[in-house]
Amino acid sequence: MHDAPAIAVSGLTKRFGDVTALGGIDFEVPQGTVFGLLGPNGAGKTTAIRILTTIIRPSSGRAEVLGHDVAEEPATVRRLIGLAGQNAAVDPNLTARENLRLIGRLTRLPARRLDPRAAELLEQFDLVAAADRPVRTYSGGMRRRLDVAAALVSEPPVLFLDEPTTGLDPQSRGALWELIRQLLREGTTVLLTTQYLEEADRLANRVAVIDEGRIIADDAPGVLKERLGQTVIELDMGDEARAAEAATLITTRLQRAPGREGPLLRLAAPDGSMLLMDVMHALEGDGMVPRTIAVRESSLDDVFLALTGHRTEDTP
Amino acid sequence: MTAVVTAPTVVERVYAPIHDGLAVAHRNLIALRRVPRLLIFSTVQPLVFILMFRYVFGGVTGRALNGISYVDFMMPGIFVQAAVFGAMNTAIGLATDMQTGLMERFRSLPMARSAVLSGRTLADLTRNVFVVSLMTGVGFALGFRVHTDAWRFLAGVVLVLLFGFAMSWIFATIGMAVGDPETAQAAAFPMLVPLVFASSAFVPVATMPGWLQAFANNQPVSATVEAVRTLVLGGPAASLVWQALAWDAGIVAVFAPLGVWLYRRAV
Ligand SMILES: Nc1ncnc2c1ncn2[C@@H]1O[C@H](COP(=O)(O)OP(=O)(O)OP(=O)(O)O)[C@@H](O)[C@H]1O
Numbered sequence: 001m002h003d004a005p006a007i008a009v010s011g012l013t014k015r016f017g018d019v020t021a022l023g024g025i026d027f028e029v030p031q032g033t034v035f036g037l038l039g040p041n042g043a044g045k046t047t048a049i050r051i052l053t054t055i056i057r058p059s060s061g062r063a064e065v066l067g068h069d070v071a072e073e074p075a076t077v078r079r080l081i082g083l084a085g086q087n088a089a090v091d092p093n094l095t096a097r098e099n100l101r102l103i104g105r106l107t108r109l110p111a112r113r114l115d116p117r118a119a120e121l122l123e124q125f126d127l128v129a130a131a132d133r134p135v136r137t138y139s140g141g142m143r144r145r146l147d148v149a150a151a152l153v154s155e156p157p158v159l160f161l162d163e164p165t166t167g168l169d170p171q172s173r174g175a176l177w178e179l180i181r182q183l184l185r186e187g188t189t190v191l192l193t194t195q196y197l198e199e200a201d202r203l204a205n206r207v208a209v210i211d212e213g214r215i216i217a218d219d220a221p222g223v224l225k226e227r228l229g230q231t232v233i234e235l236d237m238g239d240e241a242r243a244a245e246a247a248t249l250i251t252t253r254l255q256r257a258p259g260r261e262g263p264l265l266r267l268a269a270p271d272g273s274m275l276l277m278d279v280m281h282a283l284e285g286d287g288m289v290p291r292t293i294a295v296r297e298s299s300l301d302d303v304f305l306a307l308t309g310h311r312t313e314d315t316p
Numbered sequence: 317m318t319a320v321v322t323a324p325t326v327v328e329r330v331y332a333p334i335h336d337g338l339a340v341a342h343r344n345l346i347a348l349r350r351v352p353r354l355l356i357f358s359t360v361q362p363l364v365f366i367l368m369f370r371y372v373f374g375g376v377t378g379r380a381l382n383g384i385s386y387v388d389f390m391m392p393g394i395f396v397q398a399a400v401f402g403a404m405n406t407a408i409g410l411a412t413d414m415q416t417g418l419m420e421r422f423r424s425l426p427m428a429r430s431a432v433l434s435g436r437t438l439a440d441l442t443r444n445v446f447v448v449s450l451m452t453g454v455g456f457a458l459g460f461r462v463h464t465d466a467w468r469f470l471a472g473v474v475l476v477l478l479f480g481f482a483m484s485w486i487f488a489t490i491g492m493a494v495g496d497p498e499t500a501q502a503a504a505f506p507m508l509v510p511l512v513f514a515s516s517a518f519v520p521v522a523t524m525p526g527w528l529q530a531f532a533n534n535q536p537v538s539a540t541v542e543a544v545r546t547l548v549l550g551g552p553a554a555s556l557v558w559q560a561l562a563w564d565a566g567i568v569a570v571f572a573p574l575g576v577w578l579y580r581r582a583v
């Protein structure tokens with residue numbers, strides 16, 4: 001069991017009536033790594049997590065956690081995992097402390113560990129001040145933090161986080177990222193889903209891009225970017241009319257059509273600095289000075305666009 | 317990190333449902349304390365019933381009652397009906413539970429699959445202890461008197477609570493089956509009314525038409541009311557008590573597995 005991957009998924013499908021939520025996915029997550037599942041709304045991220053956490057059964061295919069099949073040995077799998085689902089799964093009538101104690105009892109933490117463990121997590125998630133207030137009085141972000149804390153009560157070796165930072169302010173998000181890195185150093189395996197491309201990029205050792213129930217890319221974030229990545233140049237022309245005019249100029253003079261989005265023009269090329277000079281030349285004579293110019297390495301968002309032909313629907 | 321996991325032992329298998337049921341019951345009781353309107357409304361109905369029956373039917377006398385005053389006749393019935401109507405809250409509470417995100421987490425935890433249901437029925441049992449105590453006080457204030465002794469009265473109260481617990485399992489199953497609180501309430505109410513009123517709770521069965529007597533004499537509300545009434549008003553009670561207990565055991569034996577089975581299936 002020691003050498004088993006933390007998570008192994010093969011040929012996994014899930015149908016809900018006519019809807020195919022997962023159309024056969026395969027991936028493997030080595031122990032002690034962070035795996036990012038990246039995809040737009042309805043891609044099948046939550047469905048994959050619900051199968052891996054034994055909440056629903058797959059239609060076909062296999063899913064294993066530390067070598068234990070989720071459909072055949074759900075009781076064993078449940079003792080190895082922690083889950084923070086997409087929707088806050090805490091009791092609004094209980095305080096944060098009571099919620100954490102409840103989860104502690106239900107995960108069979110020894111009684112003497114309940115209070116110290118709850119206190120530790122409240123501290124770690126910056127909830128000490130509100131610890132003894134009913135959760136229904138919490139803000140969305142506080143509830144979210146408590147939810148992630150609840151997933152950690154039993155110190156599970158494999159952790160599932162479904163869009164853990166959705167609804168968190170930048171500071172809490174940064175704190176959660178730091179915490180995930182800390183867990184990683186302690187040997188925990190983390191599978192997280194996200195629509196925040198930056199998040200997968202920063203945290204994950206490996207990223208699978210999922211769209212309409214299929215994995216369309218699975219690689220290290222750096223490799224993905226290298227394979228599909230380019231330098232992206234974004235020109236803000238101020239308004240749409242000017243953008244259209246500039247687009248025409250660039251198209252005729254450089255024989256390449258920029259992407260257009262409102263006042264924005266977007267071009268991508270492996271050799272970005274060369275392209276930028278050419279573009280400036282093309283526009284110069286006609287006084288089409290862009291309001292702002294942004295040059296950046298392609299993000300996972302661009303990768304997604306290149307892979308699927310459409311943009312992710314929600315980007316931060 | 318390596319994790320060593322062993323299969324649950326026999327002790328764990330027996331212990332887990334109790335331990336986890338109590339943990340969930342504790343959670344439900346905290347909510348009851350923190351949202352007191354739940355408790356208030358579950359006591360208002362029985363109190364209204366006591367007052368109505370005490371004063372609307374209180375003048376009823378006659379041979380059918382065997383010379384017992386109506387208030388003494390009806391109080392066992394009132395106790396039992398409170399336990400039965402209280403069980404409706406189990407259906408509503410559980411259907412509400414099933415809609416919360418917490419269930420999603422519960423399913424991923426290594427807890428007993430029965431705990432959500434047993435936690436709810438145990439919490440409702442605790443609530444019934446409170447309701448029955450309050451009703452006892454009000455009943456005495458309105459002229460109810462125990463004709464036997466304190467022990468027999470106490471035995472009657474325990475029987476009422478056990479019956480309420482058994483009914484909770486029926487309504488837990490209904491709550492699981494329908495899945496939302498409004499439907500749970502709508503489904504539970506019409507089932508409860510004939511059980512409570514076509515019984516010996518408020519009028520002697522002998523006054524009913526024959527076809528109704530057949531039902532009224534062979535259903536658990538009557539069985540429990542008869543046992544409690546005999547305990548409180550006097551007479552040989554043992555066989556009636558056993559009958560009532562048999563109903564309770566039978567109901568739990570059927571509905572607990574059914575409810576848990578529905579819980580496993582519902583996602
Ligand atoms: N219980 C269900 N019944 C029917 N269809 C479902 C059910 N659960 C999910 N689906 C469908 O399966 C598909 C995948 O849903 P899923 O929740 O896994 O997406 P997701 O990637 O988590 O999306 P999001 O980013 O919006 O959370 C969707 O088309 C969804 O409508």
Ligand SMILES: [Mg+2]
Pocket residue numbers: 045046047086162
């Ligand atoms: Mg989702």
